Amino acid sequence: MSGSDDLALASGAMPDRARTMRRVATGLLVLMAAVFLVSRQYLGMHPAVGYVMAFAEAAMVGALADWFAVTALFRHPLGIPIPHTAIIPTNKDRIADTMAGFLRANFLTPQVVARRMAGMNIARGIGDYLAAPDHGGAGVRAGAAELFAEVLESLDPERLGEQVRSGLKNQLDKLEVAPLLGNVLSTAIADGKHLPLVDSTIRWAGLTLEANEPMVRTMIHERANALLRWTGLDERLANSVLDGLYRMLAEMLVNPDHPVREKIEEGLEKLAHDLVHDPEMRARVEGMKHEVLSSPAVGVWWQSVWERMRRGLIDMARNPDAAMGGQLGGAISELGQALRDDPRLQIQINRFARRSAVGIANRYGDQLVRLVSETVKRWDATTITQRVEGAVGRDLQFIRINGTLVGGLVGVAIHALDALLS
Structure with missing residues (x-):
C-alpha cells in the first residue's frame, strides 16, 4: 500500500x-x-x-x-x-515506545508465550481443518497449487533454470561419485543383476557386427597380402573370422560359464573394486564428472529439460483433475486425519510449535516490538x-x-x- x-x-x-x-x-x-x-x-x-x-x-x-x-x-x-x-x-514517539514495551513485557516473553500455548492443541486444530472435505484440504490444495504455479510463472525461466542447475552442480561437486558407483556395481554383481546387462551387451555386439559386416570384410581384404587376394583366400578368411565371431557371441549368450563372460565379470568386479579403493581411478572419475557438469552442451540440455519440467508442473498444478492435484489432496487429507486422531503425534507437534514460538519470542521479540515502535514513529x-x-x-x-x-x-x-x- x-x-x-x-x-x-x-x-x-x-x-x-x-x-x-x-x-x-x-x-x-x-x-x-x-x-x-x-x-x-x-x-x-x-x-x-x-x-x-x-x-x-x-x-x-x-x-x-x-x-x-x-x-x-x-x-x-x-x-x-x-x-x-x-x-x-x-507524544507519539513516547507512546510508540510505551506500546512496544507493553507488548514485550506482556506478550512476547518466553514465559508468557509458553504459558499461553500450554493449553492449546494446535495440531488438533490443524488436523480438523485439513481433514474437512469441504473447506480444509481442498482449499489448502487449491491455494498451494495456485501459489506454486504463480511462483513458477513469475520467475525468469532461464535464470531459475540456471540457479537450479547451479545448485545441483554444487551438490554433485561435493559428492564423490566413484565410491557410490563402485558400491552400486558391487551390489548388482552380488545379486546377479548385472547379467541382463551383459546379455544385452552381447546381443548389441552381435547386431552391430551384422550391420557392419561389409566394413569388416573390406578391412580384412585390405590387410590381406597379394597372394591371399590372388588365390581368393582373403574371402574365406573374412568368412572364417565373421563366423568365429558370431559363434563366440552365440556361445557367450547361451553359456553362463563361457571364459569370455568370466573375463567380463572379472573386469566388472575389478572396476567396482577400483572405483572404491583406487585413488587414481577415483580421480579420473571425478575429473570426468567435472568435465561433464561444466560442459556447455549439458547446460543447453538441462535448460530444455527444465523448461519442459516447469511447463508440466504449471499445467499439473492448475489442472484439478491431474495426478498432482489428486495426490496432493489425498496427502493433505491423510495428514489432517493423522493430526486429528493420533494423540502422540499431537504431543510432538504441539511441543515443537511451543518450542518454536518460545524460541522466536526469545530471539526475535525485541525486533518485533522495535518494528511496532518504528512503524508508529514513522506515522x-x-x-x-x-x-x-x-x-x-x-x-x-x-x-x-x-x-x-x-x-x-x-x-x-x-x-x-x-x-x-x-
Whole structure:
C-alpha cells in the first residue's frame, strides 16, 4: 500500500457511528444551552424552573469540560496551543515506545508465550481443518497449487533454470561419485543383476557386427597380402573370422560359464573394486564428472529439460483433475486425519510449535516490538491522531454525553441543597 493510500485510509478511519455520536454529543450541548437560556427567561414563574436551569447550566459545564478533555487528546482545542493539549500527536514517539514495551513485557516473553500455548492443541486444530472435505484440504490444495504455479510463472525461466542447475552442480561437486558407483556395481554383481546387462551387451555386439559386416570384410581384404587376394583366400578368411565371431557371441549368450563372460565379470568386479579403493581411478572419475557438469552442451540440455519440467508442473498444478492435484489432496487429507486422531503425534507437534514460538519470542521479540515502535514513529501526527480517534472515537463521544448528563444531575443536587439550606 502506498503512502497516499495509507493516508487516505487513515483520513477515513473514523466510522460513521463515531461521527454520529459526535453529532449527538454536540447536539446535546447545544440543547442544554437552549434550555438554559429559555429557563433563565422564566426563572420566576415556578420553583421547578430553577431546577431545570441548574440542570442545564451544570450540564453545559460538564459537556464543555469533557469536550475539552476529549479534544485535548488529539488536537489543540479551537486551534489554541494550550499546554498539555494535543497529547497523542505531541507524544507519539513516547507512546510508540510505551506500546512496544507493553507488548514485550506482556506478550512476547518466553514465559508468557509458553504459558499461553500450554493449553492449546494446535495440531488438533490443524488436523480438523485439513481433514474437512469441504473447506480444509481442498482449499489448502487449491491455494498451494495456485501459489506454486504463480511462483513458477513469475520467475525468469532461464535464470531459475540456471540457479537450479547451479545448485545441483554444487551438490554433485561435493559428492564423490566413484565410491557410490563402485558400491552400486558391487551390489548388482552380488545379486546377479548385472547379467541382463551383459546379455544385452552381447546381443548389441552381435547386431552391430551384422550391420557392419561389409566394413569388416573390406578391412580384412585390405590387410590381406597379394597372394591371399590372388588365390581368393582373403574371402574365406573374412568368412572364417565373421563366423568365429558370431559363434563366440552365440556361445557367450547361451553359456553362463563361457571364459569370455568370466573375463567380463572379472573386469566388472575389478572396476567396482577400483572405483572404491583406487585413488587414481577415483580421480579420473571425478575429473570426468567435472568435465561433464561444466560442459556447455549439458547446460543447453538441462535448460530444455527444465523448461519442459516447469511447463508440466504449471499445467499439473492448475489442472484439478491431474495426478498432482489428486495426490496432493489425498496427502493433505491423510495428514489432517493423522493430526486429528493420533494423540502422540499431537504431543510432538504441539511441543515443537511451543518450542518454536518460545524460541522466536526469545530471539526475535525485541525486533518485533522495535518494528511496532518504528512503524508508529514513522506515522505523521495527523495519521496517528486519525487512527487512534477512529479506533476509540465512539466511546470518547459517550464520555461527552455522560459528562453532560452527570453534570446536569450534579447541578440539580447542588441547587436542591442550596434551596434546602436557604
